Amino acid sequence: MVDKQKKIWIDGEFIDWDEAKVHVLTHSLHYGLAAFDGMRAYQRSDGGTYVFRLGAHIERLLDTCKMCMIQPKFTREQLEQVCLETLRVNGMSDGYLRPMVFIGEGAMGIYVPQNPVHTAIIAWRWGAYLGDEALKNGIRAKIGSFARHHINVSLSKAKMNGQYTNSVLAKREAKLGGYDEAIMLDANGYVSEGSGENIFIVRRGVIYTPDLSCSILEGVTRDTVITLAREMGMTVVETRLTRDQLWLADEVFLTGTAAEITPVREVDNRAIGQGTVGPLTKQIQTRFFDVVRGSDASHPEWLTRV
Ligand SMILES: Cc1ncc(COP(=O)(O)O)c(C=O)c1O
Structure with a gap:
């Protein structure tokens, strides 16, 4: 169960958690068109709470709205302020923030230009998405039978709610098969991403990840990792990656706001490297946690104090 908090912000006001309801005719509920994002706030070693890369996440939320042709009712600055306020109102020193812009009830059918646009910002406490053990010792992943959307079937760069049925189906299949996470190939058979994470491999000391022309979300953590690794x-x-490049990798890891930096120790029942967390993965994971919640102050522009 989600770790319930006191208040949820909807359309300009904070309301009690249990009162944050929508009508069953909500357009986004029927047809899936809505934009959302997810970010984390961490309590750092100085005692302060900081949202990690708040600006990048709100920018992606608004970019998703743009691609979906949803007219947001709030500006970037307003949304950023409400994210901080939601943490304050709920007295949270760390947590996960979920902003969402969705289309409400009114007319029914596919084309409803007059239906109201709603905005919600929700915060809850969310521990390690794939578990503490996963962060420490890595996970077992399986390439699933569900392909990632073709780039022209959906919007790979949008964090669009309805698109996530693809992830849910892939994740269910992997879990029911006894694995921790699904890795998805794209419609052409190249490696895409996890059900909710970007993917990286290490081979002979070089780090590879699918490029942005592939069917992947442009992950904020992906960008963070690329920046930190190069530093x-x-x-x-x-670049594009094939399935067998995954199997032959010395190291594989997944990145995401929820999953943070999760090592992968096995893909399709084949051990990755020695079947343990690889050295580069470990170094990147250590630096990442030092930047988001430790004392590494090398990227103040990524941190917004609550
Ligand atoms: C499909 C998918 N890919 C990648 C990511 C990683 O993105 P980020 O690092 O911005 O959280 C996510 C999570 O948001 C996701 O849902």
Whole structure:
């Protein structure tokens, strides 16, 4: 169960958690068109709470609205302020923030230009998405039978609610098969991403990840990892990857706001490297946690104090 908090912000006001309801005719509920994002706030070693890359997440939310042709009712600045306020109102020193812009009730059918646009911002406490053990020792992943959307079937760069049925189906299949996470190939058979994470591999000391022309979400954590790895002197190549490159990798890891930096120790029942967390993955994970919640102050522009 979600770790319930006191208040949820909807359309300009904070209301009690249990009162944050929508009508069953809500357009987004029927047809899936809505925009959302997810970000984390961490309590850092100085005691302060900071939202990690708030601006980048709100920018992606608004970019998703743009691509979906949903007219948001609030500006970037207003949404950023409400995110901070939601944490304050709920007295949270760390947590996950979920802004969502969706289309409400009114007319029924596919084309409803007059239906109201609603905005909600929700915060809850969310521990390690795939579990503490996953962060420490890595996960077992399986390439699923569900392909990631073709780039022209959906909007790979949008964090659009309805698109996530694809992720849910892939994740269910992986879990029911006894694995921790699904890795998805794109419609052409190249490696895309996890059900809710971007993917990286390491081979002979070089880090690879699918480039942005692939059917992947432009992950904020992906960008963070590329930046940090290059700062640490590592080589990162953005390129198309094949399934067998995954199997032959020395290291594989997933990145995401929820999943943070999760090592993958096995793909399709094949051990990755020694079947343990690889050295580059470990270094990147350590630096990442030091930046988001430790004392590494090398990227103040990524931190917004609550
Ligand atoms: C499908 C998918 N890919 C990648 C990511 C990682 O994105 P980010 O690092 O911005 O959270 C997410 C999570 O938001 C996701 O849902």
